Amino acid sequence: MALTGRAGLLAALGIVVVLLAPQPGAALAGVCLLLAAGIVIDLAFAGPVRPLRFHRSGDTLIRLGERATVELVVENAGDRRVRGLLRDAWPPSAGAAPRVARVDVPAGERRKVVMTLTPTRRGDRSSVAVTVRSLGPLGLAARQGTHQAPWTVRVLPPFLSRKHLPSRLARLRELDGRHPALVRGQGTEFDSLREYVVGDDVRSIDWRATARRDDVVVRTWRPERDRRVLIVLDTGRTSAGRVGEAPVPLAGATPDPGGLLPRPDPLPTPGWPRLDWSMDAALLLAALAARAGDRVDFLAHDRAVRAWVSGAARTELLSTLVNAMAPIEAELVEADAQGMVAAVLARAKRRCLVVLLTDLNPAALDEGLMPVLPQLSARHLVLVAGVSDPRVTAMAARRGTAEEVYDAAAAEQARLGRRRITARLRRHGVEVVDASPDDIAPALADAYLALKAAGRL
Amino acid sequence: MSVQARPEQGAGSYPSSPTVRSAWRSARGVVLVGVLVVLVSAVTLLILPDRGPQRRLDPDDTSLVGSGALAALLRERGVTVDRVDSAAAAAGRAGTGDRLLLITDATYADESALARIPGDRLVVGNLPALSTLASGVRVTAADVRSRDRDPDCRLPAATAAGSAYLGGLSMTGPRGTTGCYPAGDGHLLVSFPNGGGVTTVVGDGSFMTNQRLSEGGNAALALNLVGSAKAVTWLVRPDDPPPLDLAGERGRSLEDLMPGSIRWALAMAVIALAVTAFWRGRRLGPVVTEKLPVVVRAAETVEGRGRLYRARRARQRAADVLREGTIDRIVPRLGLVAGAGRHEVVTALAARTGLDPQELIAALYGPPPADDAGLVALAGHLYSVERQVSEL
Structure with missing residues (x-):
């Protein structure tokens, strides 16, 4: 049960009545009895909440930054009209609105309540409970009950870097020979023979075939296909650090203003986790590689395998990937590089391009990846991609006051460490992509295209 | 392929708030234990004798802080113990032969009337009226730690008793004072002739309580100090302290000026507050918690x-x-x-x-x-x- 403001108001009026009444004791008893009688009548005649039935329909999959609509149909299977308030409770980061809806469902009928969700975070958001407060005829008291009406909306990574996809696909087509720019490189595959046209590279003339026929015949080449790309996402502690500016505000991305007074020095916005930037880059790479005819597998690992996607059909690869990525959160543990390498070696039997999305953190890589890297690079081509922090770059450039110079020295120290670990990785024959959050996805795609053009896959 | 399965979307709904029956079933254990606790405590209170509140240094009190044992010892020795709770009663007993006035609490007594009573006088502890009851005594320290102390003086009552548990006030008396149990600049027991008798002031009355009386020379000191006379007038705090007289003009207090319905309106206000509290306090559905990711800048x-x-x-x-x-x-x-x-x-x-x-x-x-x-x-x-x- 629940009381309403009207009951409180009635009781407050009772104070005046008791104060002015000639017999205050009797007046007190009278007011209390009146109030109690009203409450009892309301509770007795309020529509029962227990027989209500709820049905849901609407979105189950949305990208982060989009808005989901979930319809909640309230069916009154009881024999009295239910009039009052309804709250469909979702976790705070689901951004559910309205918080409380008014409902009025006559007996045996249905009414629809439309909830809009604006999630501020990736992952699964499930409805917690539906609570209905059914008011009595006098509006003094209400019956209240809670139902479970399960529904889950999966919030997928937004794949913001898909804007870079058309330009990279154009580059891919250039490689493919569909545009008049034949590329001939080491390791590219022989495709077919055709007649020579003016403008063709004379080096590609196949003299043996020319001798058999009257025409001059050239070989055409196409980039290698059906190579394997394994994207490995490091979900350890270094992936939790926030960099850049969040294109879609995440929960907790903007600091809580807190307190009545405005802060004199507002904290800078913490941005997006490295993990989300890495996912964005991984999605662009996967989309590109799938179009290029390569097979894409995906592994998320910190101390254990968090997600593993393999053998997805080309048309469904992206949706499978975003579904696998959606619930992944950064774990606050040191990533187990040895276990990660073992997992990769166990899964990738044939030579493939292993794209490791992690942070180029010298301390973490020194202890984790560097000792086991030779095992990996001996069998596979390894590409390490790390998201750099634009804030550190900005700190290194500010040299106005002594404080800023000390900060710049610290930033310089961090960048030096990054450059050194990059150089060491390259000495191991590992490709390295180190780019700012906004550039990591296109930079990774370009690195992949360069490898493909060079026939190194 | 081991993609995490897409979340299942439930088809129907089911009520999750408890029915009256299930609520009773889950709560009855707690209710039973509560009822049992209330019953046991009620029965215990009814069975056990009513001891009443503890009254410090009261001759009728047998608790640890009372002085029933000392009073019994005095009666055994043929000393009459008269327990009084006002200055008027004490004055009524005065003048009947060899009588000592023992003051343990003078909060509600008229101190100037007490000071006029002739004869020997023993003032125990830190009383606000000390300057009136024992004029000439100057307090040098108020919070001396209580412990067993040696008399270190020539007062026969103290030297005969030996070490006693004393502390509290440290004092110096007027000319002619005998001070015992030195502490700091003063003494914890001062005795000096005053008018027709001897006034003795003790810094702390713990040595007279039932708890401490059997230790060391406490009983001897108490008997020597109190039992020197034939009779003792023992002034204690009254059982029902008289209300403070706040009557204003024409003897009417604030309470008299209020209309009679105020009390009832106040009761109604409490009820209204309870109703309002229930209205505001009842949540519409559960509090939803969520595991949030850490927010830590990489820089x-x-x-x-x-x-x-x-x-x-x-x-x-x-x-x-x-x-x-x-x-x-x-x-x-x-x-x-x-x-x-x-x-x-x-x-x-x-x-x-x-x-x-x-x-x-x-x-x-x-x-x-x-x-x-x-x-x-x-x-x-x-x-x-x-x-x-x-x-x-």
Whole structure:
């Protein structure tokens, strides 16, 4: 049960009545009895909440930054009209609105309540409970009950870097020979023979075939296909650090203003986790590689395998990937590089391009990846991609006051460490992509295209 | 393929709030235990004898803080113990032979009336009326720790008793005072002739309580002090302290001026408050919790390192790092290989930028700056050198 403001108001009026009444004791008893009688009548005649039935329909999959609509149909299977308030409770980061809806469902009928969700975070958001407060005829008291009406909306990574996809696909087509720019490189595959046209590279003339026929015949080449790309996402502690500016505000991305007074020095916005930037880059790479005819597998690992996607059909690869990525959160543990390498070696039997999305953190890589890297690079081509922090770059450039110079020295120290670990990785024959959050996805795609053009896959 | 399955979407709904029956079933254990506790405590209270409140240093009190034992000992020795709770009653007993006035509490008694009572007088503990009851006594310390102390004086009552548990007030008396149990500048027991009798003041009455009476010389001291007379008038705090008289004009208190219905309206206000509290306090559905991701900026470690440099004024370290970073970036631009010697770097740089080689050596490989201003200047210089190299 629940009381309403009207009951409180009635009781407050009772104070005046008791104060002015000639017999205050009797007046007190009278007011209390009146109030109690009203409450009892309301509770007795309020529509029962227990027989209500709820049905849901609407979105189950949305990208982060989009808005989901979930319809909640309230069916009154009881024999009295239910009039009052309804709250469909979702976790705070689901951004559910309205918080409380008014409902009025006559007996045996249905009414629809439309909830809009604006999630501020990736992952699964499930409805917690539906609570209905059914008011009595006098509006003094209400019956209240809670139902479970399960529904889950999966919030997928937004794949913001898909804007870079058309330009990279154009580059891919250039490689493919569909545009008049034949590329001939080491390791590219022989495709077919055709007649020579003016403008063709004379080096590609196949003299043996020319001798058999009257025409001059050239070989055409196409980039290698059906190579394997394994994207490995490091979900350890270094992936939790926030960099850049969040294109879609995440929960907790903007600091809580807190307190009545405005802060004199507002904290800078913490941005997006490295993990989300890495996912964005991984999605662009996967989309590109799938179009290029390569097979894409995906592994998320910190101390254990968090997600593993393999053998997805080309048309469904992206949706499978975003579904696998959606619930992944950064774990606050040191990533187990040895276990990660073992997992990769166990899964990738044939030579493939292993794209490791992690942070180029010298301390973490020194202890984790560097000792086991030779095992990996001996069998596979390894590409390490790390998201750099634009804030550190900005700190290194500010040299106005002594404080800023000390900060710049610290930033310089961090960048030096990054450059050194990059150089060491390259000495191991590992490709390295180190780019700012906004550039990591296109930079990774370009690195992949360069490898493909060079026939190194 | 082991993709995490898409979440299942439930078809129907089911009520999750408890029915009256299930609520009773889950709560009945707690209710039963509560009822049991209430019953047991009620029965215990009914069975046990009513001891009443503890009254400190009361001859009728047998609790640890009372003085029933001392009173019983006095009666055994043929001393009459008269328990009184007002100055008027005490004055009524006065003048009947050899009688001692023992004052344990004078909060509600008329102190000037007490002071007029002739004969021997024993004042126990820190009373507000001490200056009236024992004029000439000056308190030197108010919170002396209570412990067993030796008398160290020539008062027969104290020397015969030996060590006693004393503390509280430390005092000095007027001329002719005998002080015992010294503590600091004063004594914990002072005795001096006053009018027709002897006034004795003790700093603390703990030695007379039932708890302490059997220890050391406590009983002897108490009997020597109190039992010297034939009869004792024992002034205690009244059982029902009279209400403070706050009557205003024409003897009407604030309560009399209030209309009679105020009390009832107050009761109604409490009820209204309860109703309002229930209205506001009842939540519409459960509180929803959520496991949120950590919010930590990746640059925090770098900022922390910068603050450490700043706190320690690590100029050498900062200058080294800045120089190293600059050299690291300009060396490839100058067409040199990594690990080039300082001479090569400076020569190439001087040729490229036209700057003085000595100045460049000082900037890139010189000693660390002596102060923060020097560091800022060095940082600016390095930046300008780097920019010149990259712009050319």
